[in-house]
Amino acid sequence: MARSPLPPLVFAAAALIAGAGAATAEGEVNLYSSRHYDTDERLYTDFTEATGIKVNRIEGKADELIARMQAEGANSPADVLITVDTSRLKRAKDAGVLQSIDSAVLEDRIPANLQDNDNQWFGFSQRARIIFYDKNNVTEPPLDYVSLADPKFKGMVCHRSSSSTYSQTLLASIIENHGEEAAHAWAQGMVDNFARDPQGGDTDQLRGLVSGECDISIANSYYFARALRTDVTGVTESIDQIGWIFPAQEAEGAHMNLSGAGVAANAPHRENAITFLEYLASDQAQQYFSAGNDEFPAVEGVALSESVAKLGEFKADSVDLSAVAENLPTAQKIFNDVGWK
Known part of the structure; x- marks a missing residue:
């Protein structure tokens, strides 16, 4: 996976996020997350600062969160499920706790092999x-x-x-x-x-x-x-x-392991959930996945942290993770x- 820093660019995601604050300043988004990294806190605070959308978070093991969403059904407060590895993302999809979404930002930013074929989940960082x-x-x-x-x-x-x-x-x-x-x-x-x-x-x-x-x-x-x-x-x-x-x-x-997310099937704040996923695909968030947790960004061309760059350049498997x-x-x-x- 050969990567090198690129000059700052203005992407659609950045424009969307920058303009979202006024419209959703009183809004919130509820995350069910099995990512247990303290460094992710920066992702959430930066998102709130950029959009005015308050982030509420429940953390737990992936299977427990999926089971909880199933039990909550139509009354689930979950807007976004964040978890690690393709197997868990598939498990969530098969359990019926995610929904398909349309997002030109995600379609453009996230490589096709790192997306669910039905757009129910998207990969945002890799190992x-x-x-x-x-x-x-x-x-x-x-x-x-x-x-x-x-x-x-x-x-x-x-x-x-x-x-x-x-x-x-x-x-x-x-x-x-x-x-x-x-x-x-x-x-x-x-x-x-x-x-x-x-x-x-x-x-x-x-x-x-x-x-x-x-x-x-x-x-x-x-x-x-x-x-x-x-x-x-x-x-x-x-x-x-x-x-x-x-x-x-x-x-x-x-072989690349994926950390990804999808919008919950019964998301009460669906538009805010989509805005959050689009934020995760922005250069700012992608760089923090590398700097904060030593991961490879999903978006091509995003600069790597020093520790990740030390590993060297390589060819990543481009196999379709849905398959x-x-x-x-x-x-x-x-x-x-x-x-x-």
């Missing part, structure tokens, strides 16, 4: 799924996801459990890019190569390299970028030991078949 390795023990790291299943890496690989949405979406993307049979063989090879039972979060996979529990792992880019920017216990003090590869650069490109989402049930079946815990 690359990177292969990390112990430079002391690995001289020829795998160059793509498929190679991780090579028997020569037996007993060397750390990974998260099959219950992780990151694991599910990665396998679903392998199904889309390489077919179900190849994806099944990959999952079996991964299980055969595990250095330990799948466990922990992405930071724990990096810690596994430092501790010597494994030599190769996969983690989202923003966990490593955070360790470059600030102290992360068990990672930062040994960060020179860790090498990284953006996978599949000669093929489909690096990937359709493969999630098959991915779970494969995990079950191969005994991926």
Whole structure:
């Protein structure tokens, strides 16, 4: 994903936001969010300053919020659902808690492969799924996801459990890019190569390299970028030991995890909800996803923070994430078949 700073431009989203305050100064928007980052507070305060729309927020786990919206039904106060990963966005759509919207701003700003085919959700920030390795023990790291299943890496690989949405979406993307049979063989090879039972979060996979529990792992880019920017216990003090590869650069490109949002099916403040999503696609908000939480912006050409830029340029997988989402049930079946815990 090669990106470089562009000169300031006046986009439709910026114009819309700048002019929205007078019309909706007394308005509000209710967010149901499973993004648990304190740094997102800046997004909300800047939106209110720009538009006069008050932001009310309820935070929780994605599945809990989706279930809550279902239970609330037509009386739900939710205007916007914000969550992380394509699998959860699909779950929300399948649960009937989102609605289709028309927005020329979002259609223009957000790449087509990062939008739901029915315009029920849109991606606003991304994380690359990177292969990390112990430079002391690995001289020829795998160059793509498929190679991780090579028997020569037996007993060397750390990974998260099959219950992780990151694991599910990665396998679903392998199904889309390489077919179900190849994806099944990959999952079996991964299980055969595990250095330990799948466990922990992405930071724990990096810690596994430092501790010597494994030599190769996969983690989202923003966990490593955070360790470059600030102290992360068990990672930062040994960060020179860790090498990284953006996978599949000669093929489909690096798999990207998505953070996205959609307008709630029964949104009482629908227009304000759409205005909020359009704000998330503005340069101001897109830059803050990178500066505030070490993520890659969804909008092309937006400047990266220093820590994210240190990871280097790369080719991102441009697969349609709506198509990937359709493969999630098959991915779970494969995990079950191969005994991926």
